Amino acid sequence: MVSLSEVRAHNASLKSLPAGLVAVFVGGTSGIGLFTARELVRNTTSPTIYLIGRNATEASKIIEELRTINTSSQVSFIQKDVSLLKNVDEACREIKTKEKQVNLLFMTCGYLTLKGRDETAEGLDRKFALHYYTRMRFTNGEEDAGGGEGEGGLAAYGGGVWEDLR
Ligand SMILES: NC(=O)c1ccc[n+]([C@@H]2O[C@H](COP(=O)([O-])OP(=O)(O)OC[C@H]3O[C@@H](n4cnc5c(N)ncnc54)[C@H](OP(=O)(O)O)[C@@H]3O)[C@@H](O)[C@H]2O)c1
Numbered sequence: 756m757v758s759l760s761e762v763r764a765h766n767a768s769l770k771s772l773p774a775g776l777v778a779v780f781v782g783g784t785s786g787i788g789l790f791t792a793r794e795l796v797r798n799t800t801s802p803t804i805y806l807i808g809r810n811a812t813e814a815s816k817i818i819e820e821l822r823t824i825n826t827s828s829q830v831s832f833i834q835k836d837v838s839l840l841k842n843v844d845e846a847c848r849e850i851k852t853k854e855k856q857v858n859l860l861f862m863t864c865g866y867l868t869l870k871g872r873d874e875t876a877e878g879l880d881r882k883f884a885l886h887y888y889t890r891m892r893f894t895n896g897e898e899d900a901g902g903g904e905g906e907g908g909l910a911a912y913g914g915g916v917w918e919d920l921r
Pocket residue numbers: 781782783784785786787788807808809810811835836837838863864865866867885911912913914
């Protein structure tokens with residue numbers, strides 16, 4: 756396992772990345788997404804951050820906190836239930852109208868449940884949609900907006916299970 760000091764040293768090294776990185780956190784209102792967004796904001800220069808989720812109350816608090824951590828950061832919230840793919844498309848369109856490129860797409864949307872199939876209005880199982888279809892749709896939707904030094908993506912599926920999308 757990577758030590759905490761190694762993680763902190765790596766985070767500090769992000770200062771050498773170009774200013775103005777654009778990062779999209781699908782599931783940025785809590786947990787792994789929020790903690791990663793916070794450290795990215797702390798350790799980069801003039802980042803632009805999009806947090807995507809449903810909880811607007813939580814998002815407002817987070818935006819205030821991240822702006823205090825780094826006054827050069829631009830943080831905004833896109834409120835969407837991304838278990839619906841039409842909402843994923845809307846979020847991608849919104850980001851594309853504002854940004855020429857996305858450097859980091861970080862996807863942790865999802866939840867743990869032992870409940871059986873729970874169908875969305877689009878006929879997909881909600882949990883499976885969030886863990887698979889939503890993430891593939893975001894990956895495709897932001898694909899033509901990717902680019903440059905520091906680009907990459909990560910999807911977290913469960914404890915210790917993740918995929919590097921570079
Ligand atoms: N942390 C662990 O140890 C662990 C262990 C096993 C599995 N996992 C899985 O790993 C992933 C990330 O874990 P985490 O601990 O960061 O989870 P978390 O704290 O519950 O965060 C999940 C994020 O996904 C968003 N989200 C959930 N449903 C959504 C929807 N329908 N539309 C839009 N956003 C939605 C939530 O935002 P809103 O509430 O604002 O919608 C939240 O920001 C999850 O899929 C979780 O099940 C984590």
